[in-house]
Amino acid sequence: MLRFVILSLTLVTLINSSNIPKTAATPPTTYQNYETFVKTACNSTTYPTMCYNSLSSYSSTIKADPIKLCTTSLSVNLKYAKNATLVVSNLLKNAKFTSSPEVPVLKDCVEEMKDTVDELKQAMAELKNLNGGGISKKEHLKNVNTWVSAALTDDTTCTDEFDEGEVNEETKKKVEKAVSELSKTTSNTLALITNYLRF
Template sequence: MSQFIFSLTLVFLGFLASTNIQKTAATPPSYSQNHKTFVKTACNSTTYPDKCYKSLSSYSSTIKSNPIKLCTTALSVNVKFAKEATSVVSKLLRSSQKTLAGRRNKMLPETLILKDCLEEMKDTIVELRQAITEMKTLHDGDSVAEHITNVRTWVSSALTDEGTCTDGFEEVKVNKKTKKKVTKVVDELARTTSNSLALITNLRF
């Protein structure tokens, strides 16, 4: 009888051990989850929270729970969107210029607008990079408020340039397909920039 009880005990202990192993394997690392929660909570304060979290959640292990890294990463992602928008506008401009071939002394309205938009996109990239450079100075501890103000100014300027680009397509009649493509890519960029600005505005020191 005692042998039977002993064997039953061993089986029960083995079952408990197996259950614990399964639970451990199924439980995600708490640190990783906490970092994603930090990013999600920060994104909830932005204008486009879902877009914010979607673009930044994959960087949560790098961001951890550091607000400065969060903002710097957001700006870096912002630059990628700006480059994509610049590429789209640049291709459309080249296509428009080819259409002009053989038309002496005649300039299509959309060609001029695309040229202006391309310059705005290039300015946006410069301004966002300046903001990233300024963000790095926050670690120094001197004149933090001044540096944050400078970062906001750079990002605000980028947002203004993006708006200037799309405004041009509202003022002059252009090819509908061209307008749709530019509006779509620049609006996506503007949402990203708006989110970056919100994250920076929420920095507290």
């Protein structure tokens, strides 16, 4: 009986000691793996910190799926576009009220922002319809790339006009802040699409 007890205690000790390295080497949780995927993806963009900050909270939705990664990035991108449109639209209303010479430039910028919103929506529709529409995935992806590239061009066109037109410094700062954040997000989205969606 004593031998049995000693043998049992020895086995328990061996089992416990063998578990120590396994516990120390336990892989990170699934969620952490998803966060790593997002971080790695964002490292391929022009503004990786901004990319990770805007997408990390969606890690459990994105998982390690490139399509979900790009769809989520487009969705976040669209929020920035709507915000920039709102900022410029409000400035335009104020300018009209005071008959400011800024009106033409702001009006053009609002149109550029609205075009950006529409183009990002088109890109999202293409991405959601990868297996339909009578065209190949490759053609859908080409269309996505075209729409996002066009959105980025519109962002730049807006700020370029502010450099050329008659605009007061305060208005210019507000527009540049909103549109700059949008441009960076659009640039990141385009990088993710280019690097992670290939058919």
